[in-house]
Amino acid sequence: MIEKKHETNENIIWHKQHVEKEDRVRVLSQKPCILWFTGLSGSGKSTIANAVELELFKRGRKTYLLDGDNVRHGLNKDLGFSEIDRIENIRRIGEVSKLFVDSGLIVLTAFISPFRSDRQIAKSLVKYDEFIEIFVDTPLEICESRDPKGLYKKAREGAIKNFTGISSPYEEPEEPHIHINTEKHTVQECTDIVINHLIKHGYIQGDENDYAI
Known part of the structure; x- marks a missing residue:
């Protein structure tokens, strides 16, 4: 195994911007954060994340969704699925998510992100209240029975x-x-759970129709 060492270049200096994070937050009237959806393949991460973003969009919130497959078409297309590459995949997503938070957005990420240490690294990149870990809890047998991309079948076959x-x-x-327990709740109910959490903790404003769950 070849270990890459990252050297610090003394000629690289952080450039201070005139427009800062606080300015963007004030204009957007929302509290930026990362909604980090994690769970097995087929658990429903992307489906729920999409539904949550759509609801936030309807409410006039500024968001962006980073999906596991989509980023591998561009940003992370040079990465495979070895443990090292998967760690790098999540590291890059964490850094990109940090930039979105700095821009004042609510960023949603839908990645298996199987290792706690990697999720902790992503969490450490932003303030303690800017990272919301969402466990999409779906049993393996249910995920495998869904198998929307045929990946479990291929994995079982080696x-x-x-x-x-x-x-x-x-x-x-x-x-x-x-x-989120997808055995007990529908996609809409899962969406309501996330939205109500954001309202309760002051990330967005709610109305009289909220807090149904």
């Missing part, structure tokens, strides 16, 4: 190596901010 839940571990969040 065609895909290091597949989370089959040949690679998934470390469940120990204390997620939001715990």
Whole structure:
């Protein structure tokens, strides 16, 4: 294994901008944060994240959704699925999410992100209240029965190596901010749970129709 060492270049200096994070937050009238959806493949992360973003959009909130497959078409297309590459995949997403938070947006990420240490690194990049870990808790057998992309079948046949839940571990969040059980709740109910959390903790403003769950 070749370890890459990152050298600090003394000629690289942080350039201070005239428009700062506080200015963007004031204009957007929302509290920026990362909604970090984690769970097994097929758990419903992307489906729920999309539904949450749509609801936020309807409410006039400024958002951006980073999806696991989508970023591998561009930003992370040079990465494979080895443990090292998967760690780098999440590191880059964490850094990009940090930039979105600095821009004043509510950024949603839908990634398996199987390792607690990687999620902790992403969390450490922003303020303690700017990272909201959302555990989309769906049993492996249900995820495998859905298998929307046929990946579990390929993993069982040995065609895909290091597949989370089959040949690679998934470390469940120990204390997620939001715990969604997709066996008990519909997509709409899961969306309401997330939206109500954002309202309750002051990330967005609500109305009289909220807090239904």
